[in-house]
Structures are given as C-alpha cells and as structure tokens.
Amino acid sequence: MNPTPADETARPIRRAVCPGSFDPVTNGHLDIISRASALYDEVIVAVFVNQSKSSLFSLDERRAFLEEVTAPYGNVRIDSFEGLVVDYCRENDIAVIVKGLRAVSDFDYELQMAQMNRGLAGVDTLFMPTNPEYSFLASSLVKEIAKWGGDVSALVPQNVLKSLNERAGAAG
Ligand code: ADP
Numbered sequence: 001m002n003p004t005p006a007d008e009t010a011r012p013i014r015r016a017v018c019p020g021s022f023d024p025v026t027n028g029h030l031d032i033i034s035r036a037s038a039l040y041d042e043v044i045v046a047v048f049v050n051q052s053k054s055s056l057f058s059l060d061e062r063r064a065f066l067e068e069v070t071a072p073y074g075n076v077r078i079d080s081f082e083g084l085v086v087d088y089c090r091e092n093d094i095a096v097i098v099k100g101l102r103a104v105s106d107f108d109y110e111l112q113m114a115q116m117n118r119g120l121a122g123v124d125t126l127f128m129p130t131n132p133e134y135s136f137l138a139s140s141l142v143k144e145i146a147k148w149g150g151d152v153s154a155l156v157p158q159n160v161l162k163s164l165n166e167r168a169g170a171a172g
Contacts, residue, residue: 016040016096016126019085021048022062023055024160026142028134030069032100035128037073044094045070049082056143056167069157086121097125102135 016036022029022045036043047062055062063078070076081088085097097117099110107127114125130137134155142152146164153161 013041013093014096015042015044015092015094016098017044017046017085017089017092017094018098019046019048019081019088021050021053021055021139022066023139024057024062024142024156024164025065025069026134026137026139026156026160027154028100028102028130028137030157031131031134032098032128033070033076034073036098036126037070037076039126040096040098041075043073043076043098044092045076045078046085046088047078047080049080051082057163061163065157065160065163068159084120086117086123089123090121095124097123099125099127100130101127102130102137 016039018029018033018036020029033043033045045066047059047066049059057065059080063080066078070078079092089095089097097114099114101107101110110125110127114127117123117125137155142155142164145155146152152164156164
C-alpha cells in the first residue's frame with residue numbers, strides 16, 4: 001500500500017551517512033552507497049576534509065565525481081565535513097553511519113570506531129558486507145595500479161577512470 005502524504009509527514013526522515021575520503025570513489029564505494037540508498041530515505045555521502053593527509057584529487061574533484069555517479073539514485077546527497085563524524089551526524093540529524101566491510105581485517109578497527117561512536121553520541125553503525133567482487137578494492141590500491149599503467153576500468157566509474165589515468169600517470 002502506498003503511504004499517503006499524511007503518513008509521510010508522520011514519521012521522521014531516516015537519514016544515513018557514508019563517510020570516507022573517496023580519493024577517488026570506486027565501484028566498491030558505489031555498491032555500498034546504492035544499497036544504503038535502498039534502505040534509507042536519504043543518504044549523505046560525506047567526504048572527509050583532512051588537511052594533514054595529501055590526496056590525489058582535490059575535495060572539489062572528489063565531490064564532483066560523487067555527484068555525477070550518485071545522481072541516478074535520487075536520494076543521495078554529497079557533502080563534506082571536518083572533525084568527528086558523530087558531530088556531523090548530530091548537526092545533520094543523522095542516526096546511522098553505513099560502513100562497508102571488505103574483510104575481517106576491516107572489522108577490528110571498524111568495531112572499535114562503531115562502539116566509540118555509539119558511546120560518544122548514540123549514533124549507530126550499520127555494517128554491510130561488500131560484494132565479494134570488490135572485497136580487495138581500495139582507493140589506495142586503484143591509485144597504485146593506475147600509477148604504473150595498470151587497467152582499473154572494472155574498478156572505478158567511467159568519469160573517474162579518465163582523470164585517474166591522467167593524474168596518476170603524471171604522478172608516477
Ligand atoms: P579507502 O578505504 O578505499 O581508502 P575510504 O576511506 O574512502 O576508502 O572508504 C570509506 C568507506 O567506504 C570505508 O570505511 C568502507 O566502509 C567503504 N569502502 C571502501 N572501499 C570499499 C569496498 N571495496 N567495498 C565496500 N566498502 C568499501
């Protein structure tokens with residue numbers, strides 16, 4: 001049964017955040033973002049602003065890639081933030097952080113973070129097992145492969161591919 005407009009206003013909007021560096025966005029990130037967008041009313045992809053960590057792509061470039069590849073979902077919004085993700089959640093009325101788990105090795109650290117975030121601010125974390133196709137995939141690995149001229153066309157969206165080959169090639 002379709003909800004009536006009155007029902008829509010009766011319940012709060014369920015928002016989730018997918019935080020990360022996204023330098024650049026990969027098909028592994030997109031898998032998690034698209035699945036989160038099917039579970040929540042609104043998904044905010046929040047790009048970390050990390051002054052001390054050097055990135056291959058600028059914040060604006062990383063956001064532009066994300067804007068383009070998430071446009072088809074309709075309920076995904078791109079933002080950036082500095083500081084603690086729980087503060088970002090509080091300020092934006094977000095109850096859930098969505099994280100992809102690639103392997104058991106991700107779990108140790110992510111569990112600690114999730115428990116800390118729940119303890120600090122009551123923000124829950126939803127872990128999604130990655131599609132096995134992407135369980136080895138990390139932005140850092142993609143950049144390394146591209147730097148040496150390897151083929152990453154199956155690992156990143158089309159808009160990222162061209163820029164990545166140019167940028168990583170020039171840096172390598
Ligand atoms: P990376 O770890 O690739 O440098 P980020 O810091 O941008 O990337 O990752 C942000 C989040 O995206 C991670 O905490 C993880 O939850 C998720 N993620 C990254 N890569 C994958 C992948 N291949 N499959 C599923 N989730 C992923």
